[in-house]
Amino acid sequence: MNQIIETILNHRSIRSFEKDRPLSQEQIQTIVESAQAASTSSFIQAYSIIGITDKEKKTRIAELANNQSYVENNGHFFVFCADLHRHALIGKMEGKEVEPSIESTEKFMVALIDAALAAQNAVIAAESMGLGICYIGGIRNNLEEVVKLLKTPDRVIPLFGIAIGYPAKISGQKPRLPFNHVYHENVYEENEQKYIDELQEYNEIIQKYYEERTAGKRNDTWTSQMGTMLEKQSRMYMKEFIEGKKMNLR
Known part of the structure; x- marks a missing residue:
């Protein structure tokens, strides 16, 4: 056991942060650089991170994410995006026909995986600094509105947010599957x-x-939770939305 493993195994979601205590610019940069240090498939680096500092934007994102207060009240809010927009620009720069490739299901999966790997690195870095985190999948409730708010171009899909800050209350740690x-x-x-x-x-x-x-x-039990949740169809617009953003999943 070492300090890194202890940090990883001590993870829990934090949903109550100290108010009016923002992260420093140095902390933000360290977290993002830690994210960038994650493995990336074939060096594609198919993700981007948007930091939300505008209070009105944070309030609106919180509303879109089922009015979760900790989306609005935290030290910093990050949005992780699958991003193949820059790769379309590379095609123009290099005179290469890249569209069939970057519109493939494979490259979409690469972008999802790259973003997830980067995010988990960011989380471990933040937790190693004594900060708390909470992943926010609720931004996918209405991606059309999120895209307008963040002005993300085609081939950029906001996947999830991460609220990071100084914990005001330490949550219990949920037991994982055996x-x-x-x-x-x-x-x-x-x-x-x-x-x-x-x-x-x-x-x-x-x-x-x-x-x-x-x-x-x-x-309640885990299987009863999952059964109830999965019986309810949610975010079923996603395939059409992704295709509309020129990720046609060929």
Whole structure:
């Protein structure tokens, strides 16, 4: 065990930040440079990061993300975007026909993965400085409005936000799935009954966590949460939106 691993294993989402305590420019730069140090597929670097400092923009993003107060009240808010816009410009600069490639499903996946890798590096850097973070997928509730607000061009898709700041309250750490449910060796586990048994065990762990955290007011299970959430279709406009941004997923 070392300090880096301790930081990683100590992760939890923070949803309450000290008000009026912004990150310094040095902290912002360190976080972004840490993001840039992440691995990137074939050196494509297919992502961009937008820092939101304008209070009105933060308020509007918070509204679009289901009125989550910590989207508005934090030390700094970052929006991570899949970005193949600069690669279209490279095609013009170099006189190369790049559109079929950058409009492919493969390159879209590369952009998603690059952005996610960069974001997790940013998170670990922030947490190593004693800051708290919370990923915000709610910006995808209405990407048309987010795109207008941030003025992102074609081939740029805002994927998620990260609220970062000084924790005002430390949240509990939710137990993750058991190691042997996530880790497969050589081949994928095919025994469905084994899966179900492990999920039942995990349900008991999650129930206990909620009961202790809420003094018995909540005792739902992970599978009941997921079943309810997945039964509800959400953000089903995404394919058409992505294609409209000239990421045609060929």
